[in-house]
Amino acid sequence: MAYYRATVRRTARVTPGMIRVTLGGDELTDYDAKGLADDYCRVLFPHPGEREPVIPVEVDGAEQVPQGAVAAPVRNYTIRRHDRVDGEVDIDFVVHAGGVGATWAREAVVGDSVALTPAHGTYQPPADAGWEVLVGDATALPAMGRIVEELPAGRRAVVVGIVEGPAEEQLWHSRGDVEVRWLHEASADKLAAALTAAVRDVALPEGTGYVWVAGEAAATRAARKYLRHELGLPGAQYSTLGYWRFDDEAWERRYKEVATQVDERLAAANEQFPDDDDYYDAVDKIYEDHGL
Ligand SMILES: Cc1cc2nc3c(=O)[nH]c(=O)nc-3n(C[C@H](O)[C@H](O)[C@H](O)COP(=O)(O)OP(=O)(O)OC[C@H]3O[C@@H](n4cnc5c(N)ncnc54)[C@H](O)[C@@H]3O)c2cc1C
Structure with missing residues (x-):
């Protein structure tokens, strides 16, 4: 596995609950990303009080943690933007209470280090899809934003984002024919139910399309059951992705x-x-x- 070292170049608030961290470094000009709009990677964070993450080394063809070190905490994050020329990657972090990733992002300052694994994604609408439906909670917004921004001209898409409140809504530009709906749910323990209901409430347009759902894992499991077993959609016409788990x-x-x-x-x-x-x-x- 390749690991790409990256340091914080700048940070910015996307909304009160989401921080964009722009990572840079020579290694990111060659960053191995599949180029799908929901590409994600594993981020290796430093241990508390340390400046650099522990990066595995290869010994006799097998990957292992360097002797005497403890494996780095690792979490999955979406590649919101990758700029090969400037060697930059943007990651948008939901800054929920606790959590290694959320805490790191909240405290990140220029020069802090992480490491990224190569990025790959799942967002692949069928070639004959005439419409798309995207449903997700806050963790899905980085991917949903990128999908919307990369839609081909005129592509019909219905996008449902479930966020804490109006301040967490985001504005995306698109060449597609996009309708964005925002739903508000401030309690983390009610998010799964809200996401499940949101998937069931979207009326899918006629004809072949593609449904992409990401967010709390219990909700995406329920969404998959609904899409596959109640609506009978073939596997190529939907993706359901558990991004995090409540409790x-x-x-x-x-x-x-x-x-x-x-x-x-x-x-x-x-x-x-x-x-x-x-x-x-x-x-x-x-x-x-x-x-x-
Ligand atoms: C493919 C993929 C792409 C992802 N992309 C993004 C992304 O771009 N941005 C992003 O912010 N997240 C993203 N996530 C979700 C992220 O990996 C998880 O939320 C992860 O648990 C965060 O790690 P943490 O260290 O902050 O919290 P953890 O240490 O994992 O969890 C600590 C506590 O926080 C709770 N928790 C975890 N996440 C949340 C949350 N979002 N809201 C409320 N409580 C939470 C847990 O239940 C636990 O109780 C993605 C996940 C996947 C699988």
Whole structure:
């Protein structure tokens, strides 16, 4: 795995709850990004009190943490903008309470260091799609903004963003024929229900299109079930992406209790279902069976 070192060039508030960190560095002129509008990477952060993240090294063809070091905390973030010429990447951080990533972004100053893995994404509407529907919470806005800004001229898109309140709404420019709707939900524990409802409430236009949903993981799981099993959309016509989990600590505690059974069943499902959609159905069922 390649790792790209980057330092903070500047920071700016996109909205009160979102900070844009512009990262720069020589290594970013060659940054390996797939070029999809929802491209994301893993960001390696420094440990508290340290200036540089711990970057794995390769020993005899295998990647490992340098001797005596502790692996860096890692989180996923969307590449909001990549400029090869200037060697810059923008990442927009939701600054929720707590969290390694959110705290780092809140405190970031020019010169702070992180490392990025190569970026890849999933946003790939079918070639014959006549419309797009994008639904997401605050964590999805960086990808939704980039998708909207990169739409081809005249492309019809309905975009539903769920944010805390009016101050968190964003303005995007597009060549597409875009209708943006904002919904407000200030309680993190009600976000999943709001996102699930928002997906169900959008009337999909006639004909072949593409639905992209990202945000809280319980909601995106429900969205996938709805799109695949209630609406019967083929896998190529939707993407549902769990970006974060409400009360992740409780989920992790439960996972530890059932990890052995879950991991065994996941491995078996991986063997049994070569088709991605069938496999994801099996994964959802396994997690649900174990209260995850
Ligand atoms: C493909 C992909 C792309 C993503 N792109 C972005 C992006 O561009 N910008 C962005 O901000 N996030 C993005 N995320 C989501 C981000 O990775 C998670 O929110 C992550 O948990 C943040 O890490 P943290 O260290 O701040 O919090 P963690 O240490 O992971 O979590 C600490 C606590 O905060 C809670 N929490 C985590 N995220 C949120 C949140 N958003 N709102 C409220 N509570 C939260 C957890 O449940 C936990 O209780 C993306 C995720 C994926 C998978």
